[in-house]
Amino acid sequence: MSGPIKLLIADDHPVVRDGLSGMFARDPDFEVLGEAADGAEALALAKELRPDVILMDLRMPGMDGLTAITELAKQGSAARVLVLTTYDTDTYVVPAIEAGATGYLLKDAPRDELLRAVRAAAAGESVLSPSVASRLVSRVRTPDAGPLTQREIEVLELVAAGNTNRETAVRLFISEATVKSHLLNLYLKLGVNDRAAAVAEGFKRGLLSGP
Structure with missing residues (x-):
């Protein structure tokens, strides 16, 4: 992929969005195109901005992340969706992957792990947080x-x-x-x-x- 990886951040907490945006802005390999506060806004911005990767929270008011992932898949969106959430049970993980998510990480993931995961997701590789994997295994x-x-x-x-x-x-x-x-x-x-x-x-x- 030539040029920086273009990101869209979808999370209902402004502090989380600001923190992620600031983190990626400090790395020239990434470009944050926009932020969404819920699934519906994520869908609209994904269509408008055409990001490479969407960092998607699952539990948001209005349209949740799982519904948004499902709709993105139906629309044939080329964006890769990387779930970033606090929930690590298979009740959340399996439906998200089946809906079309490329990967699943927890919000307590180290910075380097998150950066690697986004790069892998942009390349179309499946990503599963080690902490999530160990619990599910x-x-x-x-x-x-x-x-x-x-x-x-x-x-x-x-x-x-x-x-x-x-x-x-x-x-x-x-x-x-x-x-x-x-x-x-x-x-x-x-x-x-x-x-x-x-x-x-x-x-x-x-x-x-x-x-």
Whole structure:
């Protein structure tokens, strides 16, 4: 991607918006195009400003973040949505990813982690906060969690071959949001936080063949 990563910040707390805007403004790799106080405003500004990444809170008055993510996906928005919230349970995480979010971070994430996550989201990579992943992994490490499904293995194979989420979706005739959902599930089952670790663990477990 040439030029700075263009951001839209959606959060109902002005102090949070100001803090995030100030943080990204200090880094020349980013440009904050605008701020939204709720989901409806985020939708309008996303259409007008065409950001690369939207930092989206989930719980906002009026239209919440989950509804906004769903609407962005329906509208075919090219913006990547990175959820930034205080809620870390699978009640919030899974619906957000399934709705089309590229990643999920908590608001207490360190600055460097947030910057890396935004860069990864802009590149179309799925991002899951380590703290979120560790909590969810502990919940799915039960006898009924089961092995990877055939579809999850197919997704992992395409990721290992270097395909992006969008390319994987095209090859499997599914939506990009569904690919993200499969990635989230296999991350949890493999006990990893990102694509590279998933591929490495896939080879380690014999799920993938090759060098």
